[in-house]
Amino acid sequence: MNYPHTDRPTPSEHSQQSLGDRLRERRESLGLSLNQVAEKLRLRQQLIEQLEAGQLDLLGAPVYVRGYLSSYLKLLGMPMMLVEQSIGSTVSSHEVVPPVLSAPVVRRTRFGLERLVRRTGHVFLTAAIVVPVIWLASYGQLPSRKAEITPLEVAVPAADVDASVTSLAAAATSAPNSPSTIPYRAESFPVMASLTPTLSSPVTELIDDGAPESADGFSAPELVLNVIDDSWVELRDTAGDVVDMGVFRAGSQHRYEIQPGFRLALGNASGVEVRLNGNVLDVTPYQRANVARFTLREDGIDKPAGG
Template structure:
């Protein structure tokens, strides 16, 4: 039988790993159970008990793992932890980098800026020249004028009688030189006078889209379509015999220049009426 003095002597002689293994076996814990509680791999727990410090990484990590294991089993490793052959905790060494002089930093910054300016100039100058040439050619484009129109700046003198001297016309001074005129053979369009409407003509002016059905005296269809807003129609006397106007409120009907009231012939915004040979309108007879 081993007495307490023998156990204490054995504990004193045992190292960190042996003490931890004895405490684990006395507590009835397996390596897997210790690994789960400490969140360590089983191989790490085995290496701690076998004192295989070289497999556990840096000394600072080995000491931390031993202390965590000892707290779990409530084992005091203070007297043997210092005797264990664990490397000392060495603080990290600070590596001194080469100091860059201030003048060199300023020179490098100026060099980068000069490079950016050079790249911008290489890209922007050709675009500027191309744009400038385009605007110069557009500004010097000569004006064109038809041969049918005489510019206002050119005076035209009438033919003077033989016994009188022709008047001298002095052109008004110009403040700025004008671009030269080029003669164009294209005639200037002149508005044509509208043909007068025949007496008794019936005209339609559409102020909105409207569907029409216009029938001739012989029963043929003169026009049956959707007429767009802004269009007009005119019919000579005897050309139409019957009309149906959809959206009648948007159609203005005139006979010989007089606006005709369509309300007597209108029902649900659809007007139906007949047109006599003289152009007058009348209700449709059923």
């Protein structure tokens, strides 16, 4: 809204009055109150009061001061050149040039270092997870396979076999009728049979001639193992001592003079035929995953061996 330009002050008066005083006098001459001006300009009344008081430094940045003054001068019908004069003389004296800070550079450097450390940590963490997985996938089961194969590859040295055969022959010669002596057949040493075949016949004849008999004249029960497939065999006496143990090869036969209470364990029960006094024993009821454990009596199987 434009109002007629009346009662304008002279140029000398302009130079003596501040912009705020001129704004207030112009508003009062037009009969406008602060509240009416604030409503017309859609500004807070406090801003109008600060403009008329010359407190332009409290109004914010120069761009806002220029906008407030332009609107107020246009409303009062005053020349716009007063805006630039006021901004140049008043606001510029209060402007503070912000110092140049190097903080952003330091901050970018710090962020770059943190990003590098984070990426390096991710690489090491990934390597720590992937490398063990690859190693386990490639080599993790080799020890268990070796553990399964190791018992089947046990070999008896030839020197130990010769010493065992010699000691057995000497024992049979010195005490052929001792009830506590448990004679061994030559076939109970499958490795010896392949390494020293010339010893089989003499030892067999020696054992046959010196087979002990019980006190009442009856011979002890005879256990015969006919090996069809390779099998791990363990035979223990009544005291728990090992009578014979090892991997018996397919096609071999093993004979023992036993006493009731001997315990027999077969690693491949389906691959061994068990005969006691000429009768075939059924070991099927005592098998667990093709492993059979049982106790022998004079005429058959007593019960499964404990442990």
